């Protein structure tokens with residue numbers, strides 16, 4: 273079985289920046305090793321409140337039996353999770369979804385992160401490094417507190433470019449501005465693949481930049497999720513892809529929009545998509 277429900281014990285749980293937490297937990301040997309870009313659905317509370325699990329990306333595989341997630345407190349669920357302590361047990365479903373691909377022909381990877389969108393990019397950077405690719409990382413946030421894991425990425429030997437909207441760290445402005453400055457001076461020897469994770473508006477601009485400069489780009493999308501396994505249709509996103517249909521396993525139902533564009537499920541078909549597939553105005 274690719275994904276399964278399991279119980280995991282919290283090993284460490286630390287606030288690494290205001291409202292950002294790093295949680296490491298046990299990964300039982302019977303659970304499939306997660307791939308970069310995959311996620312877990314985590315029951316965050318000690319009881320059934322909140323009822324629904326919350327989706328959180330795999331941030332690091334610390335060792336064969338320890339996995340880490342990095343999350344930001346957004347609302348009730350993540351606040352409840354932030355109160356869980358060492359030794360407590362979490363009920364988890366996963367690993368879920370389709371992760372990042374690394375095309376063999378590329379020799380450069382450009383990673384773009386907005387805020388906590390950095391979370392799934394660390395295991396991706398590790399895998400790109402193992403595959404011998406040159407890696408540039410662009411990190412953006414509102415302020416210095418939103419810039420996470422810089423030292424971890426530096427230890428991998430990446431070239432890092434940072435921006436903050438208030439100018440408190442790195443270059444002032446948006447991460448998409450420093451990204452475009454870099455891409456405007458291309459090295460023709462490079463075959464580049466872009467990867468991005470962050471707020472939807474940032475992903476939209478990154479995908480526009482990628483399209484303008486004819487660079488392939490993968491984006492990791494975030495949608496609110498109820499089931500995480502393709503059963504509730506809660507995470508459907510509009511795509512430009514006309515050729516496939518969304519089928520709900522076991523129910524044989526299909527979802528079509530009036531203009532016959534088709535939807536895909538972030539939990540099952542993603543969360544990683546080719547940026548060209550997404551209808552960003554949908």
Ligand SMILES: Cc1cc2nc3c(=O)[nH]c(=O)nc-3n(C[C@H](O)[C@H](O)[C@H](O)COP(=O)(O)OP(=O)(O)OC[C@H]3O[C@@H](n4cnc5c(N)ncnc54)[C@H](O)[C@@H]3O)c2cc1C
Nearest residue numbers: 326327328329343344346347348349350391494495496543
């Ligand atoms: C595949 C996937 C991987 C994710 N990985 C991470 C991660 O590694 N670290 C991390 O911090 N967050 C991640 N998220 C986002 C995280 O799931 C949400 O922040 C969390 O579920 C919010 O729950 P809550 O109860 O705290 O907030 P809620 O009370 O449910 O919502 C608070 C606010 O956040 C917004 N929100 C809630 N869920 C989402 C969502 N899924 N996408 C966008 N906005 C949302 C709501 O609209 C609301 O404004 C991921 C989401 C997905 C779909």
Ligand code: FES
Nearest residue numbers: 500502504505539
């Ligand atoms: S979260 Fe239920 S179908 Fe994706």
